[in-house]
Amino acid sequence: MLCCLSLTPLALAGAAQAQAATQTRTTPAGRPTHPVAVGAQPPAKPAPAVARGVTEVDVGARRSDFAFPLAQHDPDATTRLSADLLRERDVTTLRGLEHVAPNLTMQSINGTASSNFYLRGAGFNDFTQNNMPPVLTYMDDVAYAYPAMSNGLMFDLAEAEVEPGPVGTKHGQSTTGGEVRLRSNDPTTTWHYGGMEDIASYARSRSEAYVSGPLAKGWSFRLAGQTRQGGGWQYNPSNSAHLGDADLWALRGKLRWQPNDRTTIQLGGHFVQDNSQVVTAVPVDRLIGTQPLPGYGMGRQATWSARPEFANLVGRGAGLKPSEHNQYWGADLRIIHDFGPAAFTAISAFETERQGEYTDQDGTALSQADTYRTIDANVFTQEARLNGAALHGRLNWVVGAYYQRSRMNQRFFFDYTDYTARGYMMATSFGMNQESVSEFGNVSYKLPHNVTLWAGLLHELDDRGITGLTSQIFGGKTQNFMPESTAANQFAGQVGVSWQFLPQALLYYKMSKGFKPGGFTANNTQVQAQLDPFKPETVLTYELGLKSDPVPGRLRLNAAAFYNDFHNQQVVGTVLIPNYGPLSEITNAPKSESWGFEGTLEAHPFGHLFVLQNIGWQRGNFQDFPNVDRAATNAYHKATNQWKAIERNFNGVDNGSPKLTLNGSATWRQPLPAGYRLDMGPDWQYRGSQAITVGGTGFYRLPPYFLLGAHVTLHSPSQLWDITAYARNILDRRYAESGGMATTTYFYIPGEPRFIGGRIACHF
Template sequence: MSAFEAVDEHELTNQTNSVASYGNMFRNNQTNVFSQEVKLESRNPHARFHWEVGMYYSRARMAQNFWYDSSDRPGTTPLNETSYRQNQQNFNQYVQLSYRILPKLTLIGAISHESDDRQMLNVVSADYDLNTGARTHVQNFGNSGALTNQFAGRVGAQYQFNPSVMGYVMFSRGFKPGGFSANITQQASQLKPFKAEQVLTYEGSFKTMLFNRRLRVNAAGFYYDYRDQQLLGTILVPPYGVLGGYVNAPRSNIYGAEFDMEAHPFHGLVLTQNFGYQNGSYSQFQSLNRSATTAQFASTGVWSPVNTNYNGYNMGLANLTLSGAATYTWSMFHDYKMTFDVDYNYRGAQTQPQHIGDGGIYRAPAYFLVNSFLTFAAPKQHWSVSVYGQNLADRRYWLSGGTQATFYGVMPGLPRFVGAKMNVTY
């Protein structure tokens, strides 16, 4: 299986929610990615032994320009450009096996090796005089590289208690390659690559299909033990201040549970419900305190780092997430159908990774949204018409937030939206 994708992206972001130029970012990105996968697998579904082997290769080429405009903020360079190219190659080989050792017991195993090679090429930072357009300060940081070679895999067992109930346990090791943060490069230390992330996962689950397939209930519990977890944290770059950048937390963990249900009480009605709980904390992590560093600058006028030991701190994850729907479909005029749906989703309060331990405006409040749609369809004629409403209660909420220098801004969720659409298939 081969694939090729090219992206040409241009994005202007006002990162301080201000009409003045205190932190406007223009990003220009051209990227192309080629990938190739070859896979072989056994085909007999009734065999006790099943195997799958394969190889995957991808190559990416990227050219980026970041323009950062802080021309209305005193004490900083008005306009900065950071440009670079990034090359990446990834080569992965994997084997997956399963063996039905007993009529109801199947053992599962997999192993993979991945080599990820990333290079930052010709990183150049330049400041500009807005009156003349001339470059006033040019720094060439040259090239940087990050190479990751890691093994991943899993072992587990699946047991079919009866035709309607199945359970499994799984132990896995995974990883995520390291990389770079390169926007607004002013110091060579900014180009130091962050480390690869490693995780050990422990998971147990059961899946059921009951009452002649009218009720499906699944549940799972998990524990993730991280080494060098990658976080969008905080770095200090005078004279711009505190900026976002990826950092590693040496030790951390997340645990939780998931539940989903689908019921068909009678013909035409479908009820679904999903439940998720998670909680995470840092066992070993020391990092720049974004709020304290900003407060110190406000009182002294000097940017200097304030670090905090976050051992034992909660990650601030949204502990509870819920979603559900009730959908009813009925026939009309023999060849037509009408479908009515009401659904909801809930997300608990969460703190952004850059503001560990902070509350107030740094903790996004919980939100509850209700949506609905009504569809009139002609299945035999392959068309349908729908009217729909999203966030019907018109809740004001926000999804994420962050600090840019001494400003804090949030990404708001969508307000009430009502629309209609027509769908035709052929």
């Protein structure tokens, strides 16, 4: 009977120095005692017949006090995150990854489970969630075309990775911003089980459990689940109602068959039901009308409302609060066979989402921008690839193909009853069909003197169309719009060189071209021109990086500098509809750029102290971007009560992304009598100011913020259990997590207040 020891993020025992190339052993529950390095280059001959968690130990490896030692020899800027670090920093949703990775901003759309990504300045606010994001999410090597599909799945994880920059020549799909890769624990060949209970402020409860083991010869399984309840911290001072309680449960299962030592066949599936309430908007400025705003600042107070007529229209009960009514499920089949010279991998997956989201976007008791959105979507993906090596491991290669087919139907309901310029309820409906296919390959060759050259190429065809779009005013007219389509045929690629100039130091340089297909804006459509597709986005990225352990076991420093040259960068701009008002619209900035750096410092300066610090800094601007100046247009309307588009070219204007992001932690590991151990320390996060409109200033920008947390964990001598007390946002700072615009107000989505909690975890 073994237990998963909860280790500090920096104190995971390592397994190798430069020449140790084998994978290392992990505990049966899936957390590494000697971390498995997950590099950008897949191994030439993976051991598919061995589950993650039971691979061999390199007995010649040297102990390291830092995680993922083998990845120090991979030429990339990927941030690798252990399961223990994710748990210690309370990363339980996809958006929590911005607390532990540099140059990453992940934000909720109007307080809901849908998210937007910004990585190294690449990203955009896809409020309709019907387009491919610039940063793709992968769960167990399955790409999620729509980020919301990962909602509720961040439990029983083995590790996570955040890779910035263009990707797609080694697996999956091409994109311009990067990837977030999540890996859940695999089945084990011996019996193990465990659970975790976490209770915190505002009656928040999180529970997890898993069981894993053999079923018959060659057969094993893993079943894991989680529930989330409570935690609602917003309240309405007018009626004392509170808002934000979680109500989610999720299950994930894996069934693995290993008929021989060269073949693995695994069937996986998951189901998530999410009926959680959401964080609602807090208005910060009124653009239209004279009604006073609640004026609650960014504290716990908020106002919302849903008229019974609107709740009845969307098929929900009276007293509807801002909330989710979402269901996700999916299944995947993977087949891995080692032929000797090459290993074959095939992954087939089918994912679905059924969403029903109600948000009060004006943030007042009036019905001026109440919105209910339904999404019915499914995605089928198929990937096949061969990984191989030759010439005594000097030559490594991968070739493969990827296919994706998605179908989506959306319907937006709007309640504008109290907005005098409209005074009605309406709905916009549309369908979306998409299909793409790509072929990719990557080859690397190791020269003398520890120099390695590599190159990759990807070709992708993408075809998508929007159909059946209607805009219906209830009790009024219905508009029917013509279908639109867009297709792309593009190449992406990468070339690079790395030099392991010291056993503990690697220098690399690479150039990458990324590609992302075009799409459509389909929210609140009033004129046919709003359905004109935006163009594909391409980026040429130059990156110079260093990975080093200058004092092995004591100091690690990784850093990368980058420059992005964008063409037709996809940006949320503004379109003015005459006699209607400004609307957000995804469009293209013909020319733009961004540059910056990120770094990770890990230090074990003495005895019991371990320090981790991530830093990300980036700048960027538009070099050519003609569009409507929303601030000037709104100001003109305030002065004249007339809508007139004020055009300008945003040449030289900052791209609006946070310039500086910081996050880190310090942990003191203190041995105690009788074999107990106490881990304690603070953690912190800073995010700079971020624009929510192009060229935004004043309330058009989210203010910067700094958050402080802390934890203390008691580990048992038997390693069967651990107990943690923690605090998040200790200083109870008021801050804006994201923001946007409704019909009459600009609003912020406030971040969580102080949470104090505790958890106990057991693993057998």
